[in-house]
Amino acid sequence: EGCPNVCHELTDGPSHMDSIRSICFDSKGDFFASAGDDKLVKLWNTDSWHCVKTIRSEKRVSAASFSSDGQFLMFADKFGVVWILATSITDKPNCKDDKAEPLLAHCCSIITDLGILSNGRLIATADRDFKIRVSVLPKNPLGGAHEIQSFCLGHTNFVSCISFLGIQADCEGFLISGGGDATVRLWDYMSGELLDTFEGETAVGPNEYTNGADNHTSSAVTALSVSPDSSVIAVAIERLYGVLLLNCNFQTRKLALLE
Numbered sequence: 001e002g003c004p005n006v007c008h009e010l011t012d013g014p015s016h017m018d019s020i021r022s023i024c025f026d027s028k029g030d031f032f033a034s035a036g037d038d039k040l041v042k043l044w045n046t047d048s049w050h051c052v053k054t055i056r057s058e059k060r061v062s063a064a065s066f067s068s069d070g071q072f073l074m075f076a077d078k079f080g081v082v083w084i085l086a087t088s089i090t091d092k093p094n095c096k097d098d099k100a101e102p103l104l105a106h107c108c109s110i111i112t113d114l115g116i117l118s119n120g121r122l123i124a125t126a127d128r129d130f131k132i133r134v135s136v137l138p139k140n141p142l143g144g145a146h147e148i149q150s151f152c153l154g155h156t157n158f159v160s161c162i163s164f165l166g167i168q169a170d171c172e173g174f175l176i177s178g179g180g181d182a183t184v185r186l187w188d189y190m191s192g193e194l195l196d197t198f199e200g201e202t203a204v205g206p207n208e209y210t211n212g213a214d215n216h217t218s219s220a221v222t223a224l225s226v227s228p229d230s231s232v233i234a235v236a237i238e239r240l241y242g243v244l245l246l247n248c249n250f251q252t253r254k255l256a257l258l259e
Contacts, residue, residue: 016036016042018038021035027069030047031087037061040057041100054098057077058081062078064076074103074114074116081106084100084142104135115162117164122164123135123137124164126159126160126177130156130179134148152194155181163176173189173230174250175187176226179220182218184198196254221235233255
């Protein structure tokens, strides 16, 4: 009584032995994935919370996300490669034949985050070299995503987090990003055009930061989260006392503090 629920191994496969850097659910809640510094990528069945697949990445894993239909798990490593793994389960969990295939690469730049468009057509990947790449996901993604839709360039420091804003009835939708330059940026992901830049320090003021906001300490954006209807964008900034809540006006294509 009082014991926490934990994920259990179904077989004698290896357990996580180092920090876990990325966790995620698929859209239906059937699967859960965990990955991190031990280079293990583990797929869990949420009905039993047993591990049904374990593979070893070539490098430490920095980000992970499921495809919109839950058929694939995509994860990025510290060498700048995004890998893809089918989530279909064989009769033998943790089969040695389970392996990930390379999907795309960022030329040796550490990938910090990745996101999948809700309709499953595009994948966005961000890196520490200030870049965001938007790639087309083919019908058979195990063969690789070789077509680049756009590059979103404009951050003046590493990009820490990205998220697609939901497709609206009268608008295709946007991509939002945060970075080490203390900005949140709004993009047209189809063309790569920068639509708006929100500067947290300017909007909030230095008094809201621990030790004040100055040029000697970081005010990097550390996390973004978008509400299901895309009406609210929550932004976490290093050393900020609270969480910023932003609104995206889909008509004017501008970001503003939520009133």
